[in-house]
Amino acid sequence: MTRTIETDLAAVIENELPYLRRYTRALTGRQDTGDRYAAATIEAILADRDLLDCGLPPKVALFRAFHAIWMSSGAPVDRPEGTRPESQAQVRLSGLTRNSREALLLHCIEGFTDDEIGRIMGNSAAEAAELVAIARREMASGLCGDILIIEDEAIIAMDLSAIVSEMGHDVTGIARTRDSAERLAAERRPELVLADIQLADNSSGIDAVNSILRDHGDLPVIFITAFPERLLTGQRPEPAFLIAKPFTEEQVRSAVSQAMFFAGTQTLHG
Numbered sequence: 181m182t183r184t185i186e187t188d189l190a191a192v193i194e195n196e197l198p199y200l201r202r203y204t205r206a207l208t209g210r211q212d213t214g215d216r217y218a219a220a221t222i223e224a225i226l227a228d229r230d231l232l233d234c235g236l237p238p239k240v241a242l243f244r245a246f247h248a249i250w251m252s253s254g255a256p257v258d259r260p261e262g263t264r265p266e267s268q269a270q271v272r273l274s275g276l277t278r279n280s281r282e283a284l285l286l287h288c289i290e291g292f293t294d295d296e297i298g299r300i301m302g303n304s305a306a307e308a309a310e311l312v313a314i315a316r317r318e319m320a321s322g323l324c325g326d327i328l329i330i331e332d333e334a335i336i337a338m339d340l341s342a343i344v345s346e347m348g349h350d351v352t353g354i355a356r357t358r359d360s361a362e363r364l365a366a367e368r369r370p371e372l373v374l375a376d377i378q379l380a381d382n383s384s385g386i387d388a389v390n391s392i393l394r395d396h397g398d399l400p401v402i403f404i405t406a407f408p409e410r411l412l413t414g415q416r417p418e419p420a421f422l423i424a425k426p427f428t429e430e431q432v433r434s435a436v437s438q439a440m441f442f443a444g445t446q447t448l449h450g
Contacts, residue, residue, distance in 0.1 A: 189229065192238040193222060199290060200242055206285050207250075217253075221246040236299060243286070243300045250282075251302075276315050283311035284319075288438055316434060319441040324348040325371035327436070328364055330388055331404070332356040332380035336425075340374055340404070343432050349440075358383035358391070365392045370399065372439055374432075377405045400439040404432075 197218065204214030224245055225231045231245040232238060276284070279301065286292045286300060297308035327349045331337040337354045345351060352368045355361035357379050365373075373392060377385040389401050402421040421435040 189225075189232065192232060192242070193225070196239045196242045197222070199239065200246060203243070203285060203290055204246070206289055207282065217246065217250060220249050224249060237296075239290075240292070240296050240299055243290070243292075244302075247282070247300050247302070276318050277311075280311045280315035280318070283308055284315035287312050316437060319437045323437075323440045324350070325440055326350050326352045326368065327372045327374060328352045328361065328370035328392075329354045330361045330373065330375040330379070330385050332376065332378075336376075336404075340432065343429055344374070344436055347433060347436060349436070355388070356380040358385070358388040361385075361388040362391050362395075365396055369396050372399060372436065373401045374436075375401060375403055377403060377407060402435050402439055 200221065201211075201215060201218050204217045205211050206214075208214045208217065221242070225242075232241045234241050234244075236244065282301060283297050286297045287294075292300065294305040294309040294312070297312070298305045301308060301311075303311075324347070327344050329337055329340050329344075329351060331340060331354065337356075341351045341354060349372075352370050353360075353364035355364050358381075361375075364370075370392075373389060375385040375389050379385055379388070385403070385405075389403075393399065393401075400421070402423065404423045404425060404427060406425040421439050423431050423435055
């Protein structure tokens, strides 16, 4: 019986630990610091198996155990070093309202629901949702940048341009074809790309994005398409943000805010 318990515990840790390490890195800003917290969480679970045997899904229970340790330590964040994108993003994360950073990362990176976030953090689903909303508002108000829109449908392109302009971003141009997108990106390097995948001359928005990334380096991309299955190929670019048509203004605003926030591009202006 003991052997079975040990095996089950090992399987849970093996399955879920990579996600906890990803989260702790985003939360603390450093892999070594994040790993120390993850290791401390595993040690606590080995000392008290009830931390995982609490009636919650294993991943939720593991993250709840981590948060008990995290909050008891005062939820410190290492001072970011250097100018790498993740360091710049961490600077902005550390400035968010207390506990909203955790809720935001649990939601955006790990995909937990409001109820799961509440169980992890020890509050209600409504409180968790409000923390995420606070973080999003603070994110949206803090950064503006240059956005290239790749969209062949004029009305949709105008809608997208109006939405991001109202958010305070600058639209560097609207491209209807791959060639046009590449030319506009060369004239003024964007800090984010909003791209459809099927363009006016039957060229590919995916190919256009690949070319822009190859020529201008990594930058955040949001694909807005009626054919999301075409992006589920396992090949680059892997969209962190994918919006299916028809979209809502709130979907666009949320995706753009999050993408800009986590991009950490040094040339962002606010």
